[in-house]
Amino acid sequence: MVDALRSPALSVEGAVPADYADIAELTVRVYVGGGLSSEGYATELADVAGRAARSELLVLRNAVGAIVGSVALVLDGDFAEVTESDDEAGFRMLVVDPEAQGRGIGQLLVTTCLGRARAAGKRRVVISTGSRMTAAQRLYDRLGFVRLPERDWTPQPGIDLLVYARDL
Numbered sequence: 001m002v003d004a005l006r007s008p009a010l011s012v013e014g015a016v017p018a019d020y021a022d023i024a025e026l027t028v029r030v031y032v033g034g035g036l037s038s039e040g041y042a043t044e045l046a047d048v049a050g051r052a053a054r055s056e057l058l059v060l061r062n063a064v065g066a067i068v069g070s071v072a073l074v075l076d077g078d079f080a081e082v083t084e085s086d087d088e089a090g091f092r093m094l095v096v097d098p099e100a101q102g103r104g105i106g107q108l109l110v111t112t113c114l115g116r117a118r119a120a121g122k123r124r125v126v127i128s129t130g131s132r133m134t135a136a137q138r139l140y141d142r143l144g145f146v147r148l149p150e151r152d153w154t155p156q157p158g159i160d161l162l163v164y165a166r167d168l
Helices: 017-031 039-046 048-054 105-119 134-142
Strands: 012-014 056-061 067-074 088-096 124-130 153-156 159-167
Touching (some): 012 105, 017 048, 017 056, 017 067, 048 067, 088 105, 105 124, 124 134
Antiparallel strands (some): 056 067, 067 088, 124 159
């Protein structure tokens, strides 16, 4: 399989409404099916149109055009209490197909978010991640994010989110 960071053929692009069903299926499969989130959160995970209305929805496709990763980038406004000021951006619901994990797709999606936030004049990117999402936490650490435990939050009972930030 191709390493996303070394393949010029793979790029992050904006999602279109025709992608929403595939993004919803992938997100629910990874988060709920992978034991990273509760079944009760599946409705929000599947609400791709709602995410797209509040964020810039990005996808990465494999060589045959199938979506293998997605993320919701928030440059303006708020998306679930993650950002606290106009000079902060955030991203949510980063997801990579399990069959494509370990190939740099998550890193490419995150670095794309960082670049777009920087280009939009933001000074910091703030994110939250589930306490069980250890692979994501390792990625964020590797990319220079730091923990902001004072901003941790619980959107629903049983879902405890850890907050990380990276200055741009």
